[in-house]
Amino acid sequence: MNTSADTASYLGEGVAPVTQMMSSVDTVLFLCRTPLQARICLKIIETENIQKADVFYYTQHDSESDRLYYSRLQQVGGHTQYVHLSNDRYGVINYIIAYFLADKRFKKLQYKSIYLASIDAMLFRAFLKIHNGAHVFTFDDGTSNIVRNCAISYHVEDRGRTAIIRRLARMQTRRQIKDKSLRHYSIYKEFENICPPERTVHLDIFPPSPVAVDCTQEMRFFIGQPFEEYLNEAQIRRLQAFLKIQKFDYYIKHPRENRPAQAGIPFLDKEGELAETAIMAASAGAVPHIYAGFSTVLFNIPSENARKFYLHFPDKDDDETREMLEFALKAGCHVIEL
Secondary structure, three states, X not given: OOOOOOEEEEEOOOOOOHHHOOOOOOEEEEEEOOHHHHHHHHHHHHHOOOOEEEEEEEEOOXXXXXXXXXXXXXXXXXXXXEEEOOOOOOHHHHHHHHHHHOOHHHHHOXXXXXXXXXXXXXXXXXXXXXXXXXXXXXXXXXXXXXXXXXXXXXXXXXXXXXXXXXXXXXOOOHHHHHHHEEEEEEXXXXXXXXXXXXXXXXXXXXXXXXXXXXXXXXXXXXXXXXXXXXXXXXXXXHHHHHHXXXXXXEEEOOOOOOOOOOOOOOEOXXXXXXXXXXXXXXXXXXXXXXXXXXXXXXXXXXXXXXXXXEEEOOOOOOHHHHHHHHHHHHOOOEEEEO
């Protein structure tokens, strides 16, 4: 992947470049678990001119995108390992298994710095515990870093069984990791994050398309999701009725989506690429029209590159839904009420 067109900028005033804080000869460890995280890792390595980077990639999906982006990390990494465990087991059990499967190097080498996004993952917190003296740098895990009223939010602490396990294992809290983070790398420039602006770096990994766009042509995409996780049956039926009367060129299936919301729409073959990249490639100069619920794709693709439509359900009137609507509008989306 050519990322030479990407840009990076620092948020806040008087921020010293990270390269002054860490010698390029030091070996650092990247803890990664999704293709989007991997793309951000690649950008950090490029931006900070990191010469020695080990990579531990843990996934519960083992998708084509996971394998593609891991292979790209292999090209720039030193010692790398890919661990896949299905999500059939309880998450903590998988984390324990993955920790013991991890090569000894990841647990024995005294890394100068550790980069991670999934501050909720017990597996990664185990690495932070054994490398307690290492510098910590964080980066975005999708929208978990910016939302506050959603279950996926990193602005709240662990709850229930997870909180008990964390205390028993004597691992750091999310707050402790955020406070320890020397710098947070974000792809969301206009949103508050888990670290204050003076410790936040903006990375532009999806810059405006350099290809001339024919505004008279459009390509329509629907972003699938595991809708049963947050919509009731009546709302899903309204979504299906809406999709039935639309004319979409492509359906982009979510990794956790077991049953597509609408049959008859061709699936887009992403060839392992992120949805954002695949959409721009498939549009071939036409204006992509992207329809979705609360999807990171709506936030990641610049409004200059596409027309974005957020599907809103007014009868879902809670703090989470209101925040999603507010963020979608802030991301430049048009709102369609269903």
